[in-house]
Amino acid sequence: MLLYPFLQPVLANNQPPDLARSAEMPLMISVLVGLCLLVLILETQSRTANTRLIALLGVLVAINSALRFLEVGIPGPGGFSPIFVLIILTGYVFGASFGFLMGALTMLVSALITGGVGPWLPGQMLAAGWIGLSAPLMRRVVVQFNWTDKPQEIYLLTAFSILWGFAYGAIMNLWTWPFIVGPAGQSWMPGIGLGEVLRRYLAYYLITSFVWDLMGAAGNAILFLIFGRPILRALRRFHRRFSFRYINVDVLESPKGFVG
Amino acid sequence: MTPQIHTWAWITWLVSATILISRTRNPLYLTLIFFVIYILAVRLNRVMDNQRPILIIRLAVSFILFSAILNALFAHYGSTILFHIPDAFPIIGGVITLEGFIFGAINGLVLACIFGAFSVVSMALPTRSIIRLLPRAYYPAAVVLSIAMTFLPSTLRQFNQIREAQAVRGHRMRGIKDWLPLVMPLLIGGLERAFNLSESMTARGFSSRLEVRPTAYRQVIALISLAALLGGWLLRLQGEFRTAGAILIFAGGALIGWLIWRSGRASPATTYRRERWFATDSLIVLCASLTWVAHFFPIFVSITNPLSFSPYPSLALPEFNPWIGLSILGLLGPLVAMHQEVTPSLDRNIPANPETPAL
Numbered sequence: 145m146l147l148y149p150f151l152q153p154v155l156a157n158n159q160p161p162d163l164a165r166s167a168e169m170p171l172m173i174s175v176l177v178g179l180c181l182l183v184l185i186l187e188t189q190s191r192t193a194n195t196r197l198i199a200l201l202g203v204l205v206a207i208n209s210a211l212r213f214l215e216v217g218i219p220g221p222g223g224f225s226p227i228f229v230l231i232i233l234t235g236y237v238f239g240a241s242f243g244f245l246m247g248a249l250t251m252l253v254s255a256l257i258t259g260g261v262g263p264w265l266p267g268q269m270l271a272a273g274w275i276g277l278s279a280p281l282m283r284r285v286v287v288q289f290n291w292t293d294k295p296q297e298i299y300l301l302t303a304f305s306i307l308w309g310f311a312y313g314a315i316m317n318l319w320t321w322p323f324i325v326g327p328a329g330q331s332w333m334p335g336i337g338l339g340e341v342l343r344r345y346l347a348y349y350l351i352t353s354f355v356w357d358l359m360g361a362a363g364n365a366i367l368f369l370i371f372g373r374p375i376l377r378a379l380r381r382f383h384r385r386f387s388f389r390y391i392n393v394d395v396l397e398s399p400k401g402f403v404g
Numbered sequence: 405m406t407p408q409i410h411t412w413a414w415i416t417w418l419v420s421a422t423i424l425i426s427r428t429r430n431p432l433y434l435t436l437i438f439f440v441i442y443i444l445a446v447r448l449n450r451v452m453d454n455q456r457p458i459l460i461i462r463l464a465v466s467f468i469l470f471s472a473i474l475n476a477l478f479a480h481y482g483s484t485i486l487f488h489i490p491d492a493f494p495i496i497g498g499v500i501t502l503e504g505f506i507f508g509a510i511n512g513l514v515l516a517c518i519f520g521a522f523s524v525v526s527m528a529l530p531t532r533s534i535i536r537l538l539p540r541a542y543y544p545a546a547v548v549l550s551i552a553m554t555f556l557p558s559t560l561r562q563f564n565q566i567r568e569a570q571a572v573r574g575h576r577m578r579g580i581k582d583w584l585p586l587v588m589p590l591l592i593g594g595l596e597r598a599f600n601l602s603e604s605m606t607a608r609g610f611s612s613r614l615e616v617r618p619t620a621y622r623q624v625i626a627l628i629s630l631a632a633l634l635g636g637w638l639l640r641l642q643g644e645f646r647t648a649g650a651i652l653i654f655a656g657g658a659l660i661g662w663l664i665w666r667s668g669r670a671s672p673a674t675t676y677r678r679e680r681w682f683a684t685d686s687l688i689v690l691c692a693s694l695t696w697v698a699h700f701f702p703i704f705v706s707i708t709n710p711l712s713f714s715p716y717p718s719l720a721l722p723e724f725n726p727w728i729g730l731s732i733l734g735l736l737g738p739l740v741a742m743h744q745e746v747t748p749s750l751d752r753n754i755p756a757n758p759e760t761p762a763l
Contacts, residue, residue: 199599367580
């Protein structure tokens with residue numbers, strides 16, 4: 145839905161942008177993204193719904209929101225935020241659904257406590273959710289190359305966090321970019337062709353967001369290199385502790401004896 | 405103390421304010437909306453005996469200034485040229501126009517109004533009222549939110565305790581590496597508490613109803629509803645299919661609503677305390693809704709594009725229709741309820757069943 149400026153050339157339409165309509169469009173996108181988010185949370189929560197994971201998710205969201213709360217008090221440079229490390233690592237260790245909920249709910253809770261609730265919140269929740277959702281993809285690479293518990297694992301996750309440092313800003317820009325009237329070389333117009341849309345968006349991104357997101361990406365990298373390994377170890381240890389299963393009492397009392 | 409206004413009355417007020425803000429670019433109406441929001445924020449602050457300063461004006465000034473300067477530097481368009489930046493400067497080189505400043509300032513004002521409206525509702529509604537709005541289908545997510553909101557103050561307290569304990573041991577904060585002895589005990593302590601909490605929840609029978617996997621049927625419905633939203637959105641962007649797009653979006657939204665309702669039936673809910681609806685709530689809803697519904701009445705329709713305004717290509721004074729101005733004042737509705745003192749007989753939260761002890 146957010147990618148529609150890039151899809152528009154396929155559905156070519158040479159109408160000029162309608163200013164009166166453009167005022168309503170960011171709000172409309174927020175409503176539509178909010179509806180998509182409702183469906184996604186409904187689906188993902190069912191996959192995470194057991195008491196251990198719910199309690200764990202609640203406490204981790206509280207810790208991450210506390211970090212964001214501290215960040216509001218002591219703001220970092222540019223787009224620096226300490227919350228993405230935990231979102232990536234929980235998605236990486238506990239799985240995609242858990243990571244998605246961790247990202248989305250961290251944004252919601254921290255918005256509630258910092259007064260950051262607004263039409264931009266569904267977009268933030270979705271983008272942060274995607275970060276956690278995509279983190280398990282790195283696990284495949286780590287397993288493939290047998291990098292578990294090796295420095296390469298942290299380097300890979302650091303590179304992943306740098307990528308998301310830029311991608312998060314680029315996704316959030318799409319909420320307003322099509323409706324901003326700016327210089328011709330940076331503004332979206334219907335029917336200008338896919339190559340031109342990409343070129344203009346890149347120009348807009350480089351001018352307005354690159355430095356901001358660079359700080360965010362650099363912050364993610366520093367935090368990963370310093371905190372990544374100990375946090376990963378702690379999460380793995382607790383993942384094993386949280387992965388036990390209850391055995392039905394009938395099975396325990398069966399003639400075959402104790403089942404562990 | 406919290407003013408006696410129902411949560412849904414506040415939500416209606418917020419939706420009305422947001423619709424109004426998104427429909428207009430006229431700076432006169434936007435300024436009026438902003439001052440209405442500011443009056444409510446000041447009054448709320450006083451009624452709730454809040455000692456925190458109201459930041460709405462400061463934020464609005466920064467939004468407007470930042471947006472105006474940025475737009476003027478990047479958008480070299482308009483007929484009233486103020487000065488010229490040499491073309492040797494990439495991107496910002498060119499004419500700087502008054503129209504560019506004004507357009508950016510209006511964008512900043514829109515942002516300030518949206519931020520202000522949400523801030524007022526955030527101030528007025530306690531978090532538990534917002535969580536209570538979640539449909540029953542989101543029971544697991546609501547439990548997560550409740551846990552997070554409950555643990556947040558203790559997490560911050562724990563952070564301070566760890567910081568003090570480390571300081572006593574001679575730990576000094578010189579660089580980012582020095583955060584490690586603070587962050588790790590906080591994380592591990594939190595995980596331990598999560599473990600204990602999950603044990604307590606299981607002991608109280610939480611696990612039995614939660615582990616319900618989504619059925620294939622439900623997933624297909626979810627996919628269809630998302631496809632309808634996306635298809636409708638793309639159609640709406642095409643001039644000639646806008647109505648069809650709107651119908652498709654509505655159908656997708658309705659399907660999502662049905663899905664949520666259907667999923668929620670599996671999670672029985674018990675309401676221990678139900679909010680009471682007062683006459684003032686009806687008045688607030690009526691006044692707030694009138695602010696945008698009124699624009700469909702003939703007295704407003706007869707005026708050509710009363711809400712739209714663009715400073716490009718040449719700046720002209722925006723129109724001001726007193727009827728529209730009057731309708732915007734409908735957003736002041738919550739003031740009616742803010743003069744009331746909270747007395748036991750007016751307590752908004754009443755037990756759903758008087759015989760059920762409040763938990």
